[in-house]
């Protein structure tokens with residue numbers, strides 16, 4: 617198991633993600649697609665579900681180990 621020495625963290629708003637759900641790692645630029653079942657590209661660390669809707673997805677880049685938080689899935693809601 618790989619253990620990232622340095623922890624970097626980025627937050628990406630879901631509205632900034634391509635319509636197919638893919639995005640690039642802000643750190644190393646690797647293309648990450650949550651729909652990709654091949655989890656060599658990333659690792660799901662945590663998911664936060666609110667009212668049966670995905671509110672936050674925390675993944676780790678499989679290449680550089682950066683933590684990437686995807687937020688803002690519930691665009692219709694005004695908190």
Ligand SMILES: [Zn+2]
Pocket residue numbers: 641642643644645646677678679680681682
């Ligand atoms: Zn990366």
